[in-house]
Amino acid sequence: MVVLRGEILVRVLLDNISKFFGKVKAVSDLNLEIKDGEFVAFLGPSGCGKTTTLLMIAGIYKPSKGRILFDDEDVTDLPPKDRNVGMVFQSYALYPHMTVYDNIAFPLKLKKVPKQEIDRKVKEVAKLLQIDELLDRKPAQLSGGQRQRVALGRALVKEPDVLLLDEPLSNLDAKLRILMRAEIKRLQRELRITTIYVTHDQVEAMSMADRIAVMNKGRLQQYADPQTLYNKPANLFVAGFIGSPPMNLIEGSITERNGSYYFETHSFKYALPRDIGSLVASKTSEVILGVRPEDIRVIIDGRGSSDSAIIGTVYVVEPLGRDLLINVKINGVLIKILAPTDIRLESGQKIMFTINRAKLHIFDKKTGEAII
Amino acid sequence: MMRVGIRKRKTRALLRRIAVIAVVLLIAVIPAIPIWLMYGWIISQSFSGRVILGILPSKLTIENWRFLWSPITMGEKEYPNIWPITLNTLFLALGVAGLVVLVSSLSGYALSRMDFKGRTGMMQFIIALHAFPSVILLIALFVILNKLGLYGKGFMTLVGIILIKAGLEIPMATWIIKGFFDSIPWDLEWAALVDGCSRWRAWRSIILPLVLPGIGAVSIFSFLSGWSEFLLVFTYVAQEEYYTLPVMIYHMIGEFIHIDWGMLAALGLFYAIPTIIFFSVSQKVLLKIYVGGVKG
Numbered sequence: 329m330v331v332l333r334g335e336i337l338v339r340v341l342l343d344n345i346s347k348f349f350g351k352v353k354a355v356s357d358l359n360l361e362i363k364d365g366e367f368v369a370f371l372g373p374s375g376c377g378k379t380t381t382l383l384m385i386a387g388i389y390k391p392s393k394g395r396i397l398f399d400d401e402d403v404t405d406l407p408p409k410d411r412n413v414g415m416v417f418q419s420y421a422l423y424p425h426m427t428v429y430d431n432i433a434f435p436l437k438l439k440k441v442p443k444q445e446i447d448r449k450v451k452e453v454a455k456l457l458q459i460d461e462l463l464d465r466k467p468a469q470l471s472g473g474q475r476q477r478v479a480l481g482r483a484l485v486k487e488p489d490v491l492l493l494d495e496p497l498s499n500l501d502a503k504l505r506i507l508m509r510a511e512i513k514r515l516q517r518e519l520r521i522t523t524i525y526v527t528h529d530q531v532e533a534m535s536m537a538d539r540i541a542v543m544n545k546g547r548l549q550q551y552a553d554p555q556t557l558y559n560k561p562a563n564l565f566v567a568g569f570i571g572s573p574p575m576n577l578i579e580g581s582i583t584e585r586n587g588s589y590y591f592e593t594h595s596f597k598y599a600l601p602r603d604i605g606s607l608v609a610s611k612t613s614e615v616i617l618g619v620r621p622e623d624i625r626v627i628i629d630g631r632g633s634s635d636s637a638i639i640g641t642v643y644v645v646e647p648l649g650r651d652l653l654i655n656v657k658i659n660g661v662l663i664k665i666l667a668p669t670d671i672r673l674e675s676g677q678k679i680m681f682t683i684n685r686a687k688l689h690i691f692d693k694k695t696g697e698a699i700i
Numbered sequence: 701m702m703r704v705g706i707r708k709r710k711t712r713a714l715l716r717r718i719a720v721i722a723v724v725l726l727i728a729v730i731p732a733i734p735i736w737l738m739y740g741w742i743i744s745q746s747f748s749g750r751v752i753l754g755i756l757p758s759k760l761t762i763e764n765w766r767f768l769w770s771p772i773t774m775g776e777k778e779y780p781n782i783w784p785i786t787l788n789t790l791f792l793a794l795g796v797a798g799l800v801v802l803v804s805s806l807s808g809y810a811l812s813r814m815d816f817k818g819r820t821g822m823m824q825f826i827i828a829l830h831a832f833p834s835v836i837l838l839i840a841l842f843v844i845l846n847k848l849g850l851y852g853k854g855f856m857t858l859v860g861i862i863l864i865k866a867g868l869e870i871p872m873a874t875w876i877i878k879g880f881f882d883s884i885p886w887d888l889e890w891a892a893l894v895d896g897c898s899r900w901r902a903w904r905s906i907i908l909p910l911v912l913p914g915i916g917a918v919s920i921f922s923f924l925s926g927w928s929e930f931l932l933v934f935t936y937v938a939q940e941e942y943y944t945l946p947v948m949i950y951h952m953i954g955e956f957i958h959i960d961w962g963m964l965a966a967l968g969l970f971y972a973i974p975t976i977i978f979f980s981v982s983q984k985v986l987l988k989i990y991v992g993g994v995k996g
Contacts, residue, residue: 386890387894407893407898408894409893419885419887425909425910434895438901439896
């Protein structure tokens, strides 16, 4: 990497920003710090405010409230051209009347970089992204993956302080997406540019980002590294959004009998460890129990059976290749279980299973917040 | 059994095709025949001394085109040389086209892309403006021209007419161009802003090249309307040397006693030439539509 300056370390701070479009609150009171050189993903369903936030960082939208700081400097009122950010749009937004070369050179031309240097940098970036064969083409003559690389090149060539990526992979086919996922991650590691990546695909976010900001309805739900998000979701939304197949969420209540605590639904009763039970019972009685499909173990032939085992009926079995996804019904409540493929099960068969108590999640039904 | 069915269906398909062709002929081709006949007449008339049955030329001559190199006389009356008149017309048409394109490409952008108070009201008002034909404005416009000192000032009167004509064309042109701006995704403009453009620069370097088809359309329309403008020139221009072609042709037809059909046909053909050139050039250059590249 000769031309592209390494170690561009800019810290981005979102200080209590909000954005309203008329009466619609697109983003509310968002506080977020993106460390220098960090790769952060904004994750959430469509309409959650993640792209709006990105456009505010780019300077396209002005926050209705709050400040945006780059390295402790307030950039809230700076127009996009003075922020030195690079951005890749979901639609790529390549200039259709320019060749690939001119597209990539455009930001440098605006910076009044000498012609020879522009030429050198464009060629260097093109080589880095393996599009040096395409420089004379127009965007209309490129495939989706090629356009994506050109858009990335245009964002990178200006050596941005912050790189913003708005769902850059969503228009690619599945195979190419996985390829580009690794490519972008490698590029970010190599160039160490502070990067913000917007996506609605949790797998993308989990596999690429250092930290993930999960958003819903304009509000930040949780901001943590992928492992923490997975193991310790802060609320019901994060629990349900992260993970595939999704976490089983079962409504019920906490009851106490003779010093023992139970999670009880209309269809089954499950004994809770005393410490967990008393902690939850001290806060609320109406709860939602969350357990990931891989944290449930099917008991075969009664081996390893215990008093906390639950009995259910196999509803349907979905082979996923690497493992089986077993849908079990317990009086109307459907639970998904991931099991090794060597189990033979038929629909309608009765089975027993146990839940890994260390991986149990309990949420307050009213607030949705995690209790444990 | 099966075969009969297919044959029947084949016949029906054939009949349907014949019907379609008949309708096309009836609607698109037959009405065009008189128009083509008229063009044929004008061309053959302009190059012949005598015309048989109104269409067959005889006695090939370029005598009818003599206005190109000598003054035009009809009976007693001598008309000004054709070339200054042509230049006047060209000046008027290009002036109108230039002004219309300049203003409407900016105002169309503003109406399409910028958020300001009264935007919707303004758009409705613009359409209402177009409802006024210039005839009913003749007197009011005369007063304005007079006040501005543009009436009866020869060349400056033509400038005044350019202003009026452009003013009448701009509302519609703005609407047309606005539609083209509307079709450009915001992403493109945002990308330009992030890449380092000011809003003005983004408009000039990115957005404008993408609405060239619209600008082409508007410039053709406004050029043609300037080129064929009759009423305003006829009303406001007093001196013969500042006539435009339509007005001169009108005056020549007016001299009914001495009318020279051959020369009039040649003059008409001459009048149509710049239009054809402008149309074909702007169509090739400006109507190059960029397809794709915007969405993935």
